[in-house]
Amino acid sequence: VLLVEDNEINLELAQELLNSNGIFTTVAMNGQQALDILEQEKTVFDAVLMDCQMPIMDGYTATKKIRQQKQFENLPILAMTANAMMGDKEKVLSVGMNDHIPKPIDVNQLFTCLAT
Known part of the structure; x- marks a missing residue:
C-alpha cells in the first residue's frame, strides 16, 4: 500500500496499524512524492491511502494526475479524511478516488473499502 500522509503522528499511527495487520507500506509525504513513487517504483501497489x-x-x-495514467486507472485510491464533512464523499469520488475512510483508520473499515 502506498500511504500518502504529511502529518507525522497520523503517518506513524497508520503505518503501525497497517504493518501490524501484515500490510507493507511505502510512504509519501505529499501528492507529488506519491506520483514520483508510482512512476519510479518497480513495486505494484495494491492500493493508495491518500490524505x-x-x-x-x-x-x-x-x-x-494518477487517474490520467492508463496503468493506474484501476488502482484503488482511498481518501483519508480527518473531518468528514457533508459533501466530502462526493468530492473524493468526483476526482477519481474509490472511497473515503475517516482518520484514525479503522482497519476493518479499510478492508471493507478495499474489498469493494
Whole structure:
C-alpha cells in the first residue's frame, strides 16, 4: 500500500496499524512524492491511502494526475479524511478516488473499502 500522509503522528499511527495487520507500506509525504513513487517504483501497489490536505500537491490533484495514467486507472485510491464533512464523499469520488475512510483508520473499515 502506498500511504500518502504529511502529518507525522497520523503517518506513524497508520503505518503501525497497517504493518501490524501484515500490510507493507511505502510512504509519501505529499501528492507529488506519491506520483514520483508510482512512476519510479518497480513495486505494484495494491492500493493508495491518500490524505487530502497536504502541502506541495494535495490528494485531490494527485488523484486526478494518477487517474490520467492508463496503468493506474484501476488502482484503488482511498481518501483519508480527518473531518468528514457533508459533501466530502462526493468530492473524493468526483476526482477519481474509490472511497473515503475517516482518520484514525479503522482497519476493518479499510478492508471493507478495499474489498469493494
